[in-house]
Amino acid sequence: MAEKILEINNLDITFKTTAGEVHAIRGINVDLEKGETVAIVGESGSGKSVTMKAAMGILASNATVNSGSIIFRYHHQDGSPTEVDILQKDKKWIRKHINGKRISMVFQDPMTSLDPTMNIGKQIMEGMIWHYNTPKEEAFKKAVNLLKEVGIEDAEKRMKQYPHQLSGGMRQRVVIAIALACDPDLLICDEPTTALDVTIQAKILELIKRIQKERGISVIYITHDLGVVAKVADYVNVMYAGKIVEVGNINEIYYDPKHPYTWGLLSAMPDLETDDDRLYTIPGSPPNLLHEKEGDAFAPRNRYALEIDDKAEPPMFKVSDTHFAATWLLDPRAPKCEMPGELQERIERMKKEANIDGSKL
């Protein structure tokens, strides 16, 4: 088994707001192995970004971590392995040893994550100079190579340009170059392509994939776009209201989903073959985590909800060695329940297209 580089255990976070305490993360576990890609999928407010901010030690000041640990493993420059619990370290230490150096982040909007008053070259070199004291000339050379690596032509000329002189796709490439500047072990991409067009989105995703393969780094994607996830991820965590409700490898989640919320997410997104009169929807909207509810948080929107869903929160039921889902439907005592027909048809169609049969899953 490959080495686990990130392990989030039983993380629980609340935010103090003027309206009261918001229980944003309610005990989640995420594992990431070296060289793997994990996607965290969920709607806005499900807590996917907060989780990753916790891993970067950049939580807002009104956040309290109630329990849990985030274990990050990396190698020192001399090759000796180290293990830290990021939650036990103070911000200054994380800033010096982790952020940008071991774990880098690519944010959603490349216009707001770049400094408009600083040229591209300086922004890429900044990290290397700060973390490794790289001499300026060497840093410059490295930055030019990085720009070439992320597919920017005329790299030397671009070094002197400012963010506003580049198109959206170019800017996101620059952001990726900055993230890679210090050879991180882990890249966190928070909705990296949401602000971009489809054609550019495809290029950026292919770029991240290529770099990941070449450098052997691990990547975490935070996104709500299941099409993007299908393209890049090895494992998928589906989050809802601060909890992971289903986790599995990519084929298990797409061809054999078990949780009604995953069914809803998959069906709500039309694929090119969809010609039903109506799209399947998840009724209602995501819950307000200010008001904690007994039982399963998804129950009010779940048309397959059982009585027990209002009383007790479902545990993670095991489907296979890698596939778990938190829904009472998987309890042996639960009535037999199938996913919606349209989705079943679509999965059959997808399997046919992909040339796989059920036994290979």
Next chain:
Amino acid sequence: MAVNYNADPILKVKDLKQHFKINESYTVKAVDGVSFEIYPGETYGLVGESGSGKSTIGRSVIRLYDPTAGQIEFDGLDISGKMRRSTENELRTKMQMIFQDPMASLNPRKTVGEIIGEGLDIHKSVSSRQERDEKVGAILEKVGLAKEHRTRYPHQFSGGQRQRVGIARALIMNPKLIIADECISALDVSIQAQVVNLMKDIQEETGTAYLFIAHDLSMVKYISDRIGVLHLGHLLETGTKDEIFDNPIHPYTKSLLSAIPAPNPVVEKQREALTYDYKTSGINYSEGTYHKIDGSHYVKCTDEELEKWTK
């Protein structure tokens, strides 16, 4: 409701040009000679990357901009030049718009009732306070909100509900054409489906036509009857959704379609998007003329290009 293609189009756009002069020597040609028609009860989808001019077309059609050249005919009235009072009244009531960001397009200092009823007040289409309240209440229920929501403010709603308010505001004047400019892009996946279903129901019930502007191609395919593909201000290809998706001719359309991520991991992992670069493609959009492929499927290109692409 089936679209009646024998009826006169509700909207006819002919050779629309929208140029923005930046300075003496530089003009942005955001829209450069675009023609299309929308029939009553139809949904016409406009797709293209950012900067292709799709939003500009929507804004020119509803006359938020003064078109540089070209003709726009709405319900038999010419709305492209200076309009008569009666024409403008017709345009301002029968054509409505739904915007992308429901938070930015709703006045935070007005209640939802005031926002929705504003059109009624301006056009004096109701005679009493009671009638106004009844109409606003009925529209709110139609879009899946409650009458009681009338007294609330936009910030008290969730994103999906706010977009429902935006739709209610557009619907209150019984429009014949609604321009939906990226109206679902800012919403969550599960909420997107709700809003799209609502828009379809409303079309079924009222027979309104939509100009649906979006960059999410699978959603555009789902909701539209016909589709136009825009790039750099030129309408490169137009046709029914099946004509476009099953038989794309223009290399740009092909690259656009190949970039759509499908929720099918095994297929998706092996696929690579086609690359298309206008500068190196050797195509000059301005030289192309519209060539009929079949039915309502047209491609903008030269004779030689068509021969090359369909070979």
